[in-house]
Amino acid sequence: MTENALVVDGVTAGYGGGDVLHDVCFTVPEGAITCIVGPNGAGKSTLLAAISGLLRPRAGQVLLRGERLTGKSPRQILRAGVVHVPQNHSLFPDMTVAENLDLGGYTLGSRSLVARRRAGVQELFPEVATWAKKKAGSLSGGQQRLVEFARCLMLDPTLIILDEPSMGLAPKILRTVFDAVRTMNSSGKTVLLVEQNARAGLAMSGYGVVLENGRVRLTGTGTQVLEHPEIGALYLGGSAKIAPVQAAPEAPGPGQRT
Numbered sequence: 001m002t003e004n005a006l007v008v009d010g011v012t013a014g015y016g017g018g019d020v021l022h023d024v025c026f027t028v029p030e031g032a033i034t035c036i037v038g039p040n041g042a043g044k045s046t047l048l049a050a051i052s053g054l055l056r057p058r059a060g061q062v063l064l065r066g067e068r069l070t071g072k073s074p075r076q077i078l079r080a081g082v083v084h085v086p087q088n089h090s091l092f093p094d095m096t097v098a099e100n101l102d103l104g105g106y107t108l109g110s111r112s113l114v115a116r117r118r119a120g121v122q123e124l125f126p127e128v129a130t131w132a133k134k135k136a137g138s139l140s141g142g143q144q145r146l147v148e149f150a151r152c153l154m155l156d157p158t159l160i161i162l163d164e165p166s167m168g169l170a171p172k173i174l175r176t177v178f179d180a181v182r183t184m185n186s187s188g189k190t191v192l193l194v195e196q197n198a199r200a201g202l203a204m205s206g207y208g209v210v211l212e213n214g215r216v217r218l219t220g221t222g223t224q225v226l227e228h229p230e231i232g233a234l235y236l237g238g239s240a241k242i243a244p245v246q247a248a249p250e251a252p253g254p255g256q257r258t
């Protein structure tokens with residue numbers, strides 16, 4: 001049985017004008033990449049906010065390795081091991097890359113630990129090390145994304161939440177950003193991401209979740225979601241191609257992993 005890093009259990013949440021999320025249930029398996037896809041306004045960012053504590057669910061709960069996150073402040077949830085890289089760029093543009101990284105480790109409260117962590121993340125992302133003295137605002141959008149990833153690793157999180165990491169980036173940069181997501185995952189991190197670029201996002205993910213009108217429409221492995229005929233037609237620009245040589249295997253039905 002796969003262990004779950006995160007369990008989202010019946011989360012209902014909104015902003016005062018009514019609920020945006022309705023009884024959302026899914027799990028994020030430990031050590032894997034899980035990708036949430038769905039149309040604009042489906043509630044993807046709202047769901048991430050409900051996990052990282054920026055928004056308090058009206059009902060339901062979120063558990064990280066069995067520990068209840070719901071009811072904790074964003075800071076407490078961060079300390080519990082959940083880092084959230086938002087949809088918009090979030091570096092301090094007038095500070096250097098190194099300073100931005102160190103700020104990511106600010107709550108560690110130990111300079112030597114911050115320095116050790118910085119050395120570790122720079123080893124994982126050698127390009128980031130070469131930009132250490134540059135102002136973050138002078139980097140390209142894709143480069144800034146890599147620094148944001150490196151910064152979120154400073155706290156050695158249990159779960160990394162990425163909201164549309166490829167947003168606003170030139171197509172030729174996408175590969176670099178997706179490679180960086182895989183690098184973080186290979187270093188042992190569980191990743192939950194929202195990706196507008198649904199096909200590419202699902203292709204690199206072990207698991208997929210389709211959110212529609214604030215409800216979970218489908219969960220399954222990345223491949224199951226990619227190859228689901230209706231989902232393909234609705235969100236992925238036509239149904240997914242199945243490998244031409246082999247006959248399509250009987251795929252197990254995509255189960256709700258609640």
Ligand SMILES: Nc1ncnc2c1ncn2[C@@H]1O[C@H](COP(=O)(O)OP(=O)(O)OP(=O)(O)O)[C@@H](O)[C@H]1O
Nearest residue numbers: 015017020038039040041042043044045046047196
């Ligand atoms: N801060 C807010 N206050 C009030 N309503 C909000 C707020 N943020 C989002 N909403 C509403 O909640 C709904 C879901 O928005 P959300 O940003 O979660 O969607 P999304 O799936 O992330 O969309 P996108 O793909 O465009 O990023 C929308 O109807 C939106 O207008």
Ligand SMILES: [Mg+2]
Nearest residue numbers: 044045046087
């Ligand atoms: Mg969003």
